[in-house]
Amino acid sequence: DAGVIQSPRHEVTEMGQEVTLRCKPISGHNSLFWYRQTMMRGLELLIYFNNNVPIDDSGMPEDRFSAKMPNASFSTLKIQPSEPRDSAVYFCASSLTTTETQYFGPGTRLLVL
């Protein structure tokens, strides 16, 4: 298996623009997680899905952030409008169930100017 796939790997955009991050989980995994990593706050869980259904989005910082999982093999994290403080590395992870080992993608490094 190719592991968790994320795209793009790097994104540079201007403040106010819409940003869409994509994730393909490992085939057969039922749980998918979106994380954000910054120097100041470390790794934080934003939202997670189980069987394509959002279970907990309490980590989503504000209404500018939204996530979807239309099917078992694809998820998006959207930021609209983007702000400089959104600059971070965004990771997607998947696991067989919510309590088993999580496998992380390589991350998307986002820079909002």
Added chain:
Amino acid sequence: KQEVTQIPAALSVPEGENLVLNCSFTDSAIYNLQWFRQDPGKGLTSLLLIQSSQREQTSGRLNASLDKSSGRSTLYIAASQPGDSATYLCAVNSAGNMLTFGGGTRLMVKP
């Protein structure tokens, strides 16, 4: 709210030393605890997962222990090598099946 702390924040050792990384958490009601490794500019690689009912897990030169009642876990690395240089993250899976991460220990093993 679960809080996870890792000590030390950074560690530099000569090659060949055995070393211990520490992780503490505030809420003992956990499902499991995972140790991850992160190389600069890369994603996280899972090293070991310890279920709440287990006391330790071993993989090669790595051994992780868990004392749930005291809210502590340790990652023991035997005979450290320069290739072990990375940031090591502890993460606790607790209420709501959400992982809470510690701040990490940045390890450098000098040849």
